[in-house]
Amino acid sequence: MFFPWGYVLGGTLRIIIAVGTLMLFLEKTRKNLIRKEFQYQRLTENAVDVIYYYQLLPEEKIEYINPSVLAVTGYSPEDYYADNKLIFTLIHPDDHSLLDDFINNLPHSIEVPLTIRLVNKDKTTLWLEQKCVPIYDEKNRLVALEGIIRDITHRKKLEQMTSLFDRMSMVGSMAATVAHEIRNPMTTVRGYLQFLGNKEKYQTDKEKFELMIAELDRANSIICEYLALSHEKMVNLQKCSLNSIIEALFPLIQADANASQIGASIELSVIPELLLDENEIRQLLLNLVRNGIEAMPAGGNLIIRTALSESKVVLSISDQGSGIPSQVLEHLGTPFFTTKATGTGLGLPICYQIAHRHNASIKIDTSEQGTTFFVYFSQPTP
Numbered sequence: 001m002f003f004p005w006g007y008v009l010g011g012t013l014r015i016i017i018a019v020g021t022l023m024l025f026l027e028k029t030r031k032n033l034i035r036k037e038f039q040y041q042r043l044t045e046n047a048v049d050v051i052y053y054y055q056l057l058p059e060e061k062i063e064y065i066n067p068s069v070l071a072v073t074g075y076s077p078e079d080y081y082a083d084n085k086l087i088f089t090l091i092h093p094d095d096h097s098l099l100d101d102f103i104n105n106l107p108h109s110i111e112v113p114l115t116i117r118l119v120n121k122d123k124t125t126l127w128l129e130q131k132c133v134p135i136y137d138e139k140n141r142l143v144a145l146e147g148i149i150r151d152i153t154h155r156k157k158l159e160q161m162t163s164l165f166d167r168m169s170m171v172g173s174m175a176a177t178v179a180h181e182i183r184n185p186m187t188t189v190r191g192y193l194q195f196l197g198n199k200e201k202y203q204t205d206k207e208k209f210e211l212m213i214a215e216l217d218r219a220n221s222i223i224c225e226y227l228a229l230s231h232e233k234m235v236n237l238q239k240c241s242l243n244s245i246i247e248a249l250f251p252l253i254q255a256d257a258n259a260s261q262i263g264a265s266i267e268l269s270v271i272p273e274l275l276l277d278e279n280e281i282r283q284l285l286l287n288l289v290r291n292g293i294e295a296m297p298a299g300g301n302l303i304i305r306t307a308l309s310e311s312k313v314v315l316s317i318s319d320q321g322s323g324i325p326s327q328v329l330e331h332l333g334t335p336f337f338t339t340k341a342t343g344t345g346l347g348l349p350i351c352y353q354i355a356h357r358h359n360a361s362i363k364i365d366t367s368e369q370g371t372t373f374f375v376y377f378s379q380p381t382p
Helices: 002-046 068-073 077-082 093-104 153-197 200-228 242-259 278-294 347-357
Strands: 050-055 061-065 114-119 125-136 142-151 238-240 263-268 274-276 301-309 312-318 361-367 370-378
Touching (some): 061 077, 068 077, 068 142, 125 153, 153 200, 238 242, 242 263, 242 278, 242 312, 278 301, 278 347
Parallel strands (some): 263 301
Antiparallel strands (some): 050 061, 114 125, 125 142, 238 274, 301 312, 361 370
């Protein structure tokens, strides 16, 4: 009787040990899974890109979207859970057809990233790139999309600036090629008009001669604007004071402003000297000032400021106009794009090219209360 009970007891102990070992293993596995789940959740919640899970069947709705969507669109995940159609209302009006094509051609459309514009809560237009993978059920039906949405606005702006500089350089190179051949006959014609206009028998037509000379001068100024777009244009960079350039130009700026019944003032801070081409900076400043004056037909104040911001010297020109519409803002700086009846569309492209030659950048802040152009200059190395 002893031996059977011994076997039973030994077997029971082995079962208890096996169960205990299994329970320890399962508990360890459970903790590992919890830890991994927490890590993945933290990774998803803290990701800069927007991560989402969009259910298509049995009904269309956002199952999950991470908190990054708040920084990108201005709306929280809870807003999207409450309104499944919210994301569609934010799509830029010109890009609705792109989104419709993407939806109508699922799942084939997901093979290529979708690049689309979105207007966020504060009415800023953003460029977004969306990539996703399809989720199928056991019946091979497309039931959901998992994806990532990335803000590529900065990349798009860099691409646009690169394209802009390429176009400006091309126009400038063409202008440099033909300018000499055009200017020579123009100079000859202008000289003869001045000569003939001073003769006694043409005094009754003096106004006509002056008009012809003025038109030739206008044509010559347009040629100069074309030449200013040339990337290869030589610049004479010397250490000088941006404040001094502004102060020297201010009487001319004030006269232009007064003629348009606009107030002009300057607020200059203590800033270090910069490597500048004085003639080009004068042209940049005058172009931006005249744009500001023209933006205030009903009057207002124009303010020119300089400031030191971290490692950058900042020149800003502020007006009190009605702001720049978003559809115009997207094309600012494009050669020949103008909203003026008599404009050439070269003023701002020249400013961008001058800034580029000075290793500076231009940024624009606009609203219904006015527009400010910021030019950021790098300080010279000691």
